[in-house]
Amino acid sequence: MKRIIGFAVALLIASAVPAMAVDIQIFNHPGSNTNAWKLTDTTINKYNSSGTSIWAVDSSGNVTISADIAAAGGYKLAVVFAHQDVGASLDSHVPIAGTHADAQSSGLVFEYKAPWAGSIMGVSLMSGNALTAGDAHVDVTTGTCGSTLTKTGLIAFLASSETETTYDSATQAKDTDTFSAGDCIGVNMATGSALAPTSADMTVIVVLEF
Numbered sequence: 176m177k178r179i180i181g182f183a184v185a186l187l188i189a190s191a192v193p194a195m196a197v198d199i200q201i202f203n204h205p206g207s208n209t210n211a212w213k214l215t216d217t218t219i220n221k222y223n224s225s226g227t228s229i230w231a232v233d234s235s236g237n238v239t240i241s242a243d244i245a246a247a248g249g250y251k252l253a254v255v256f257a258h259q260d261v262g263a264s265l266d267s268h269v270p271i272a273g274t275h276a277d278a279q280s281s282g283l284v285f286e287y288k289a290p291w292a293g294s295i296m297g298v299s300l301m302s303g304n305a306l307t308a309g310d311a312h313v314d315v316t317t318g319t320c321g322s323t324l325t326k327t328g329l330i331a332f333l334a335s336s337e338t339e340t341t342y343d344s345a346t347q348a349k350d351t352d353t354f355s356a357g358d359c360i361g362v363n364m365a366t367g368s369a370l371a372p373t374s375a376d377m378t379v380i381v382v383l384e385f
Contacts, residue, residue, distance in 0.1 A: 249349065249384040251296065254287045256362045256379040261302075261311065263370040268324070269313065269362045269379055286359035288320055289383070295352045295360065297382035299344040300331035302375045306341070309370035310334035313362050313379050317352065320359035327352040331379070335371075349384050 208222040217234035229241045257272035274284040300313050312332040316324035329352060331343040354360065362379045 252383045254381045254383060258364060259376045260374050261366060261377050262373045263366055264368045265364055265366040269364045286320055286361045289354055289356060289358050289360060291385045292356045293354060293383050293385040294350045295327060295329055296349060296384045297346040298329050298331045299380045300333060301378045302333055302341050304372050304375040306333050306335045307371050308335050309367035311366040311370060313364045315381050316361045316363050317354045317358055324359060324361045326363060
């Protein structure tokens, strides 16, 4: 019984003592930061074999990393395509923005060559003027550079009869439509015969994940 009472008293005393911040240091070699993790009440640090912090989180949540980041979810890159004075009954690829004003001219750059493997995650279509008649849509394409690219079915759509007359976008999960390093990505644009106005400039942004 005395032991139980003593334990209860000790527990009450311990619970009454204010909590204190405690620094936790884990070292492979006591007395140094070599190959160590160090956790304090405000920071977390990972040290390399030279005792230099290579990974740190400060009290504001800022993260500092001295090496490259390998993200399993990949990195996103936006590729911009543009077509000036989009006409009716169009069915062709859109040139990369800045390569030429008119997609019907020759000698244009229509394909983006991927330097790494990845996937297509999104597409946005923007028109300089709201459609007053007809429709326009874009479909992201992939495949071997210089060959006919395959439509993925990831489509952004504008129509005078829809809510989206000026802007539209579509997204999909990572790895739904993949491509290999060296493959090309493009955009096919199609418009209806009743499209109006036929003087609108349209921009397409394709979001890739590497």
